[in-house]
Amino acid sequence: MKIKLTSASYSVRSIKFSFCSNLLAKPRKPSLFLGRGIEIILFFSYFKDLVGREVTVELKNDLAIRGTLHSVDQYLNIKLENTRVVDQDKYPHMLSVRNCFIRGSVVRYVQLPPDGVDIELLHDATRREARGG
Amino acid sequence: MSWAGPDDIFLSTSLATYLDKKLLVLLRDGRKLLGLLRSFDQFANVVLEGACERVIVGNLYCDVPLGLYVIRGENVVLIGELDLEKEELPPHMTAVSEAEIKRAQKAEREATDLKGSMRKRMEFLDFD
Numbered sequence: 001m002k003i004k005l006t007s008a009s010y011s012v013r014s015i016k017f018s019f020c021s022n023l024l025a026k027p028r029k030p031s032l033f034l035g036r037g038i039e040i041i042l043f044f045s046y047f048k049d050l051v052g053r054e055v056t057v058e059l060k061n062d063l064a065i066r067g068t069l070h071s072v073d074q075y076l077n078i079k080l081e082n083t084r085v086v087d088q089d090k091y092p093h094m095l096s097v098r099n100c101f102i103r104g105s106v107v108r109y110v111q112l113p114p115d116g117v118d119i120e121l122l123h124d125a126t127r128r129e130a131r132g133g
Numbered sequence: 134m135s136w137a138g139p140d141d142i143f144l145s146t147s148l149a150t151y152l153d154k155k156l157l158v159l160l161r162d163g164r165k166l167l168g169l170l171r172s173f174d175q176f177a178n179v180v181l182e183g184a185c186e187r188v189i190v191g192n193l194y195c196d197v198p199l200g201l202y203v204i205r206g207e208n209v210v211l212i213g214e215l216d217l218e219k220e221e222l223p224p225h226m227t228a229v230s231e232a233e234i235k236r237a238q239k240a241e242r243e244a245t246d247l248k249g250s251m252r253k254r255m256e257f258l259d260f261d
Contacts, residue, residue: 059210059211060210061159061161061163061210063159063210063211065211070146071145071146072146073145073146077146077177078146083213092189092194092222092226093157093165093187093189093221093222094157094213095219095220095221095222095223096215096216096217096219096220097157097213097214097215097216098214098216098219099213099214100211100212100213100214101146101148101151101177101211101212101213102210102211103177103206103209103210103211105207106161106209106210106211
């Protein structure tokens with residue numbers, strides 16, 4: 001019984017060591033194959049295809065900005081060009097802003113042109129991810 | 134699926150194209166900061182040099198100088214590049230001193246508080 005105990009404590013020690021070495025390892029880019037990661041990638045790919053289209057981004061602080069989608073990233077941060085604020089009189093400080101970077105975490109809606117959405121393609125992609133996830 | 138590296142700064146959502154430019158940063162608490170972007174990172178933490186807060190109350194505004202600012206990314210709403218050829222503010226707005234804008238802010242705050250308390254009183258009456 002004594003031998004069993006010591007072997008158990010040895011294996012616990014070895015597990016602890018490998019966990020620590022992972023923390024010390026160089027930070028890797030997020031894996032694309034985690035459960036939650038797949039849904040994020042779907043919209044990232046979708047927005048990448050919409051680059052160059054005119055969209056209206058509504059933020060959580062109720063500010064709505066219309067502009068051409070320049071780029072998007074993994075956090076769904078958005079860069080818009082040729083921007084115009086929808087209700088310009090309410091936001092005078094935005095008068096001379098023509099390009100902006102919007103943090104993904106503050107976006108409430110992204111309003112798209114009606115012909116910008118291939119609903120069937122999106123539907124199929126979602127069904128595929130749901131089945132695989 | 135390729136991840137944007139440092140080479141595709143023209144296509145990616147990197148803030149590198151805004152370096153050393155005069156920017157307007159909107160914060161979650163509604164503040165508007167202007168300044169030169171000196172540094173940033175993947176969390177949208179930014180360093181603004183020569184930062185000033187543009188306080189706008191109605192048709193009055195004032196730029197309050199703040200100096201060197203490090204802003205934590207979670208508070209950033211929007212980072213806008215100011216077009217130097219265009220007017221930053223509509224012509225009907227007038228610049229006032231710091232003391233005056235503080236007075237105007239206080240008056241606005243009191244007005245919204247009063248509106249809020251009156252509404253609370255009406256809700257209390259609650260006509261069914």
